[in-house]
Amino acid sequence: MSDDPDNSMEGSDSVEDEATLVETFEEADDDHEDEEVPETTTVVAPKKKSKKKKKSKKKKAKTESTKTSAEADIFPIDIPDPYTASCDEVCAAIGMTNVDVDFDLPDFHRITNLKSFSVAVRPYILYRNPGTIVAKMYPMIQAKYKEFQNHMASKGAPIQKQPRHQPIAISPCPLDQSGPLTTTRKSARTKRDGEGRKGTDSDQEFEALIKQHEKEQDKMEVEKEKQRQVRAAAKTDKRKFELESARAAKKARRDQGIADDNNHEYCEVCRQGGELVLCDTCVRAYHVVCIDENLEQAPEGLWSCPHCEEHGPEVKVEEEKPPVKVNHSHCRICGEGEYLFLCGNCPCSYHAYCLNPPLEEVVQPGTSWYCPRCLVPERQHRVEKILSWRWIVINYPPPLEIKNGEIESSSDLLLKPKRVMPPRREREFFVKWKNLAYWQCEWISETEMDVSFSALVRMYWRKVDPEHPPMFDESTLARHHKDDDPYKLRERFYQYGVKPEWMQVHRILNHVSYGKTQQDYLVKWKELPYDQSTWERDDTDIASYEDAIIKYWNHRERMLNEEIPKNVVKIIQTQRESKGLPAKDEESLRKKRRRKSMSERNMKCNRTTLQKPEATFILIS
Structure with missing residues (x-):
């Protein structure tokens, strides 16, 4: 208790x-349980004095x-x-x-x-x-x-007594009473490491690990050396097999009387002639002394020179012959055979009446003919995007006419079909070119798109139905006035996905002059970002383009006092005459007179204001 x-x-x-x-x-x-444990002297830390008030003796x-x-x-x-x-x-x-x-x-x-x-x-x-x-x-x-x-x-399973932790005997020494007694605390990881080692020496353990590592390294080196020896032996066996096969092949060619490359007539070492030993696997030759100083007679049987023994037989690389071009036996368009024109550049074949437009004359014999795919022109600009596509109908020429079992001319067999063929359909793509305005959009045949822009066509077919051409919203078309359409914009652009705003000039940003009467203008288009601005020639037929040019030059004259080019002055005069306004020169003279009169009035006002203060000031002594 x-x-x-x-x-x-x-x-x-x-x-x-x-x-x-x-x-x-x-x-x-x-x-x-621990009666037999010897007693040991321990040091006990002095207890701190409690801050609580001591109980009275009566209460205790x-x-x-x-x-x-x-x-x-x-x-x-x-x-x-x-x-x-x-x-x-x-x-x-x-x-x-x-x-x-x-x-x-x-x-x-x-x-x-x-x-x-x-x-x-x-x-x-x-x-x-x-x-x-x-x-x-x-x-x-x-x-x-x-x-x-x-x-x-x-029962034979006695309960083992748990050994108590014996206190460590410490020699009595004076304790520092000035402050609290500090105790060191070991982490759980340190205790686990200490229990796992059970008193083993760390230096001995480190040396044992080093020895084990060295043994593993020695084993790895031995295995690597064995692998090197195996690879060298396999390489030697392979070289011997190649030498034997090369000797046998050369001997077989000699027995068959096939001409082979003659050996050199000089020694490969000393570069001199004489009695030479010829190599049976290559064209080299050697003196007996040059092969080995101690060798007195030439080696018997098939012999390979030291170069072939070291590097193996030389492999002759035969020049690859260009493959023989074989044209198709059927037409690329209709799939039928007979009376085909064979392309001289690619394996394609065509009927004369399947081309668009069809051929009217037979190609002269001895001259090469090229198909439409090989004659596709190389464009200066690449296609930025495909706006739309449509079907076009191509009619075949009339069939071959036979009168009284005879043909009028032999060339008709090549130029006209034997039977009446129904019209066929082909696709055309409406494309927008990179760095060009929507005014330069145009239709391109499917053949040209397939040859030059095949990747763009494949991406386009993933989004659009390849059987039915796209139909665009009528609200875009409703913004355009059908009555006043001299450029036929609705038929050419709007019904194929081009917005009317994309074809309207927003402003002109800059210009480049080529001489005195020719300029290129950097045009910013409505509802398009500035990175899609394009350079246009001054004579390009674009709606409201001349008005934007006149506005641009009037602004530069007013802000920079820059002279307007002569060709732009002529445009301004023609426009003013059409509107019944005076010429540009007369109007400019009127403006100059007004400016001169205004400047004279300002000068007079300035003089009067400078003279008045002299008369009004009075000196006071």
Whole structure:
């Protein structure tokens, strides 16, 4: 029982009684198990002085009397030692009924100390002794634990006592009372490492690891050397096989009388003639002495020179002959044969009447003819995007006429079909060129798109139906006035996906002059970003283009005092005459007269304002 007044039991609180008595009996059990441990001197840190006020002596005496009375209630008589007395004697002394417990149950198999045993056996004691205070049954639990130990020892599985941590003997030394005693704390990882090593020397362990690593490196070097030897042996065998096959092939050619490359008439080493030994795998030749100084006679049988022995036989690379061009045996358009024109550049073949437009004359013999795919022109600009597509109908020429079983001319067999052929359809694509305005959009045949822009066509067919041409919103067409359309913009552009705003000049940004009468203008289009501005010639036929040019030059004259070019002056004069306005020169003279009169008036006003202050100032002495 603890004598600390702060932890004393008050009343009959079973929770505090149980905790206090558990500690008491566990300490008693540990002391009983470790009686043979030698005593050692330990250093105990001095306790700090409590800041709380000390209780009065009267209150302390009252607490001690309460504690003594509580102990007397629990243990009214002396209890025999549970480690020497039997369980029946202990139960008779504390007034409880003994309990028979089967220690072979699975609940008791893994019990190694008194604490876990008390948790397992307490329900059995409470069942036979209901309402018993928990602290009162601990002597009985200790006696039962002794029976459990004896029972397990008789079974051949004694419960091993857990060794207590022995205090380390420290030589007495004066402690520093000035401050608190600091304690070093080890991390869990350091403790695990220490327990795993179990006292092994770190230097010895490091040396062992180094030796193990060196052994592994030696094994790897041995394996690499073996692999090198295997590769070298395989290479040597392969070279020998190639030499033997080359000798056999050369001998076979000689036996068949096939002319082979003659060997050199000079030694490969000294570059001189004489009696030479010819190599059977290449064209080299050697003197016997040049091969080996100790060699007296030429080697017998098939022999290979030192160069072939070291590098292997020379492999002759035959020049690849260009493949023979074979044209198709059917027309690329209709798929039928006979009377075909063969392209001299590609394997395509066509009928004369399947071309667009069809041929009217037969190609002269001895001259090469090229198909439409090979004659596709190379464009200066690339296609930026495909706006739309449409079907076009191509009619075939009339069939071949036979009168009285004879043909009028032999060329008709090549130029006209034998039967009436129905019209065929081909696609045309409406494209917008890179760095050009929408005014330069045009139609391109499917053949040209397939040859020059095949990737763009494949991407376009992923978005559009290849059988039905696209139809565009009528709201775009409604913004255009159909009555006044001299450029036929609706028929040419608007119904194929071009907005009217994209073809209207927003402003002119800059110009480049080529001489005195020719300029290029950088045009910004409505609803299009500035990066899509295009350069246009001054004579390009674009709606409202001349008005934008006149506005541009009038602005430059007004802001930069830049002279207007002569060709632009003529445009301005023609426009003013058509509108019934005076010529540009007369109007400019009127503006100059007005400016001169205004400047004279301003000069007079400035003079008067400068003279007035001289007369009004008076000196005061």
